[in-house]
Amino acid sequence: MQNVEQQTTSELTETAKANMSLWLETLGTKDPKKVAAIYTEDATFLPTVSGDFKRGKKGAEEYFEHFLAKNPEGEVTEEVIASMGEDAYLHCGMYTFKLDDGDGGRTTVQARFSYVWKKNGDNEWKINHHHSSVRPE
Numbered sequence: 001m002q003n004v005e006q007q008t009t010s011e012l013t014e015t016a017k018a019n020m021s022l023w024l025e026t027l028g029t030k031d032p033k034k035v036a037a038i039y040t041e042d043a044t045f046l047p048t049v050s051g052d053f054k055r056g057k058k059g060a061e062e063y064f065e066h067f068l069a070k071n072p073e074g075e076v077t078e079e080v081i082a083s084m085g086e087d088a089y090l091h092c093g094m095y096t097f098k099l100d101d102g103d104g105g106r107t108t109v110q111a112r113f114s115y116v117w118k119k120n121g122d123n124e125w126k127i128n129h130h131h132s133s134v135r136p137e
Contacts, residue, residue, distance in 0.1 A: 048113075060130075075096050092115070095110075
């Protein structure tokens with residue numbers, strides 16, 4: 001994979017969309033360890049449906065143990081992608097999740113998100129910072 005600085009805007013957009021798709025698909029595995037593997041060891045994590053401040057893969061795994069039980073299905077509805085140098089980029093915008101409501105139905109949650117993705121030593125993209133919050137009315 002090319003360095004981000006060497007990528008064109010369209011290549012960076014393609015990379016970011018592929019990484020977000022991977023994250024959304026991994027939620028579908030319902031395996032918190034697989035989702036947490038997408039995060040860096042020192043990631044900061046401020047999740048959508050929790051007031052907690054989590055850190056690292058362990059924090060992500062703890063959060064996703066509960067979130068994945070709601071059978072989330074997410075879709076990005078608006079996004080902005082910006083380079084942060086050759087090995088990082090910001091991906092922010094809006095997404096919508098459908099979640100089990102506990103009564104046999106599904107509820108829709110619209111949320112804002114910002115992720116900082118960084119390349120690790122193996123040239124793999126990982127989430128280093130994840131902030132998501134329910135969209136205010």
